[in-house]
Amino acid sequence: MRKEKLFKIGVGLCIAIMCFSCSSTKFVPQGEYLLNDIDIEIDNRSINNEELKAQIRQKENLKILGFIKFHLGLYNLSSAKKTEGWFKRIGEAPVIYDEYMTQRSKEQLELYLRNKGYYDASIEDQVAFREKRQKVDVVYSIETGQPYRIRNYTYRFDDPAVSALVLADTVRQLVGRGSVFDVDVLNAERKRIANRLKDYGYYNFTEEHISYEADSALQSRQVDLVVVVTDDDLEQEVDSVQPHRKFMIRSFHVTPDFVPSQLSSRQPVLEPDTLRNFPYTFYYKGKMKYKPELFYNVNRMEDSLYYSQKNVEQTYRSLVQLRQFRVVNLNFDEVEKMGNDSIGMLDCNFQLSPLPRQGFSVDLDGTNSSGNLGVAGNFNYQHRNVFRGAEIFNLNLKGAIERQQTLIKNSKLDFNTRELGIEGSLSIPKFLSPIKQGRLFGYQVPQTNLTLGYNYQRRPDYTRTITNFRYGYNWKTSQTKNHFLSIVDFNYVNLYEFNDEFLNSIKDLYIKSSFTDHLIFAMNYTQVDNTQNLKRRDHYRYFKWSFEAAGNALSLYSAAFNRPKASFTDTITGQVSNYHEVWGTRYAQYLKADFEYRYGYMIDKYNSVVGRAFAGIGLPYGNFDVLPFEKKYFTGGANGIRAWQVRSLGPGTYKAPVGAYPNQSSDIKLEANLEYRYRFVWRVEGAFFLDAGNIWAINEKDNRPGAQFKLDQFYKQIAVGTGMGLRFDFTYFVFRLDLGMKLRDPSLEEGKRLIIGNYPLSAEHFNLSFAIGYPF
Numbered sequence: 001m002r003k004e005k006l007f008k009i010g011v012g013l014c015i016a017i018m019c020f021s022c023s024s025t026k027f028v029p030q031g032e033y034l035l036n037d038i039d040i041e042i043d044n045r046s047i048n049n050e051e052l053k054a055q056i057r058q059k060e061n062l063k064i065l066g067f068i069k070f071h072l073g074l075y076n077l078s079s080a081k082k083t084e085g086w087f088k089r090i091g092e093a094p095v096i097y098d099e100y101m102t103q104r105s106k107e108q109l110e111l112y113l114r115n116k117g118y119y120d121a122s123i124e125d126q127v128a129f130r131e132k133r134q135k136v137d138v139v140y141s142i143e144t145g146q147p148y149r150i151r152n153y154t155y156r157f158d159d160p161a162v163s164a165l166v167l168a169d170t171v172r173q174l175v176g177r178g179s180v181f182d183v184d185v186l187n188a189e190r191k192r193i194a195n196r197l198k199d200y201g202y203y204n205f206t207e208e209h210i211s212y213e214a215d216s217a218l219q220s221r222q223v224d225l226v227v228v229v230t231d232d233d234l235e236q237e238v239d240s241v242q243p244h245r246k247f248m249i250r251s252f253h254v255t256p257d258f259v260p261s262q263l264s265s266r267q268p269v270l271e272p273d274t275l276r277n278f279p280y281t282f283y284y285k286g287k288m289k290y291k292p293e294l295f296y297n298v299n300r301m302e303d304s305l306y307y308s309q310k311n312v313e314q315t316y317r318s319l320v321q322l323r324q325f326r327v328v329n330l331n332f333d334e335v336e337k338m339g340n341d342s343i344g345m346l347d348c349n350f351q352l353s354p355l356p357r358q359g360f361s362v363d364l365d366g367t368n369s370s371g372n373l374g375v376a377g378n379f380n381y382q383h384r385n386v387f388r389g390a391e392i393f394n395l396n397l398k399g400a401i402e403r404q405q406t407l408i409k410n411s412k413l414d415f416n417t418r419e420l421g422i423e424g425s426l427s428i429p430k431f432l433s434p435i436k437q438g439r440l441f442g443y444q445v446p447q448t449n450l451t452l453g454y455n456y457q458r459r460p461d462y463t464r465t466i467t468n469f470r471y472g473y474n475w476k477t478s479q480t481k482n483h484f485l486s487i488v489d490f491n492y493v494n495l496y497e498f499n500d501e502f503l504n505s506i507k508d509l510y511i512k513s514s515f516t517d518h519l520i521f522a523m524n525y526t527q528v529d530n531t532q533n534l535k536r537r538d539h540y541r542y543f544k545w546s547f548e549a550a551g552n553a554l555s556l557y558s559a560a561f562n563r564p565k566a567s568f569t570d571t572i573t574g575q576v577s578n579y580h581e582v583w584g585t586r587y588a589q590y591l592k593a594d595f596e597y598r599y600g601y602m603i604d605k606y607n608s609v610v611g612r613a614f615a616g617i618g619l620p621y622g623n624f625d626v627l628p629f630e631k632k633y634f635t636g637g638a639n640g641i642r643a644w645q646v647r648s649l650g651p652g653t654y655k656a657p658v659g660a661y662p663n664q665s666s667d668i669k670l671e672a673n674l675e676y677r678y679r680f681v682w683r684v685e686g687a688f689f690l691d692a693g694n695i696w697a698i699n700e701k702d703n704r705p706g707a708q709f710k711l712d713q714f715y716k717q718i719a720v721g722t723g724m725g726l727r728f729d730f731t732y733f734v735f736r737l738d739l740g741m742k743l744r745d746p747s748l749e750e751g752k753r754l755i756i757g758n759y760p761l762s763a764e765h766f767n768l769s770f771a772i773g774y775p776f
Contacts, residue, residue: 024076024135026080027080027093032097033134033135035136036135039137039138040142042141058101062606105140115184118144118147119221120146120221121145122145124141125140148216153179153227156226156230161244166196173189181214181223191207195309199308200246202245210227248343248344249279252279254280254282254352257285257353258329280295280296298322298445307332312330321445324385327353328352330351331349332347334346359382360380361380362380363380375402376419377398378397379396381394393424398419402417419456420456421455422454423455425449426451427448428448429447443477448471452468455467466494467494473485473487483527489522490520491519493520494517495517498515518585518586518624520631521553521587526544526546542599544595545595549591549592550588550590551590552589554587555580563580577625589622592616592619594614596614597613597614605679607679608676611674612776615670616633617669620699632667633669635669635671635695636649638771639775639776641721641740643741643742644767649664650696651707652697652704652706654747667697670694673775685727687725688724689740689775691740721740724738725737725738725739735770736771736773737769738771742755742765742766743755
């Protein structure tokens, strides 16, 4: 089926959905009304509209695109004579208007606004019945009035030590004089104070020991607020419960082969095999599976004199990060009082249930590499504790075949590409460096990573081998922020067994530099800040930036030892270039930087909008005046501008010859994507998207017409595409199908780059992409 027919069918399907969703009262009983629409009108922009909507107790049927009640339409396709059916199961029954629920919603809105400090808020519900259509619209009109504000904000303590700790951190307090009297913010402030005290030894302290005394008997909507930090309101059934008593950790009991059934017992079951090294005691069976130094390194509770909740949480995160234990449990036992000691003592129990030490898996996957379909098999072996220090060793053997397009005429599009590869990696839970860690890794223990791999690729056009070695670190500085640093990122690319016809096809083209042997010796750093939580559907943002420098160390080495240079005559310009080699191979020298930002906006549980922006630039210089092929940018395909086949767009206004193999890449990339996603039926999700961007060359070395980036021209060379897609959620992976349509093609004549209105739609204006996972 032709691609434009697929697009027309998709548009027709959407129109059909709109039509049958209009007859939405098929299952509404006589005398009842369909709750058609709910709206909230408020005169105060500082109030969160989403939180207001969450207070509504009866909501209308779900919508896609903000107005199509698709799921109700599916339900209405079912038979009125049957109580069950497929359309009833996947659709949504009509929401029948309930006057009581409207009043409940109004009361909940009033309560929410009072908690936000708006005690004089006025709420009116306007209910509009449409008798003939059997529908009703509800509008909640809100006038908030002026909020109550805090005039005076003071503390009252019954313990001078507690007072000193709290008052020393008032710069971080969430409320103060002039703040709105917001109950949610006040509760957050209670939690902040309690956490600070727990970080300074007050093990038994909780938010319940903090209360507020508010005097609102004042004019002009003002409140005098007193923060009371005391334990007078608590029932102290035993003498040991003293919230204002500081604690120290006396000892650590570590059971690395803990049996979960022992959870009912606070102390570990004593075994004859015991290792004591004060303040640590290790309990184990047979041979100790882990070196004690591992737990000395991971345990951050010794970083402070007194008990610290922050240090306990850091220790827990680090233990989980080791990927050694199925169960990680840290608990504390209070030591009985000795005399009239004002300092309490705690014993900490590490209860750790290990995962299997070794394992392997065999995977068979479908692949979609640069738009070429294939199949790959992987054998994975993992050893979780190689040197008894929680080191993780992974060995991966890969074999793949692929159906790839080629520049060679009359070649068969069968599985004409073969790939074999082996890669070993070792992850060590410590920072292997002469540099002391200090406070650099305060959130959790860093990891040192070493990777060594070899890959053989046989293609119709050439054969390529890639040898790689990486040495670097990764660590986290917060729950959302990850850092990746590669001190050494080495790649050696060797190409041979070229097909003569292929060589002739790329003769005197800029891209020929991509098909020469080269060596990359780079250092790179990447930072990712991602607030997305896969367990909770909420708004999220994702920011990633990376920087890479290559060839500088080798350049210094060549200069220091006065290494001789090789010569090369460019067949395009006739210029002679001189360069250094290592092991008989020219090494690349460049700087490269990428920036990517995404934002996900969750409209409701079935609808969301996700946006993405990307900018990247690579600057070759020195020993090699072009970027290596694998470091260049490209666009199009399933994860780029989806109206174009992968690597077929750009650079700039350049248009490849008809029938040429799509292999466009360059030095600069700008791209933006916007996608609206909605739940379709069952495990199927639909999407509408809009993509824009292009790639450009950074210097005149690129001889492709219109390829260079020019500040006064690049914005005129932006490609734009749109389309629709389907995502099939199979729990463990998402299979994606996207149909893109070109809207603006920069390779066309200037003034006629818009497709609609200038050209009849044809197959060349559409692109069908298959992929695994979401595009971003």
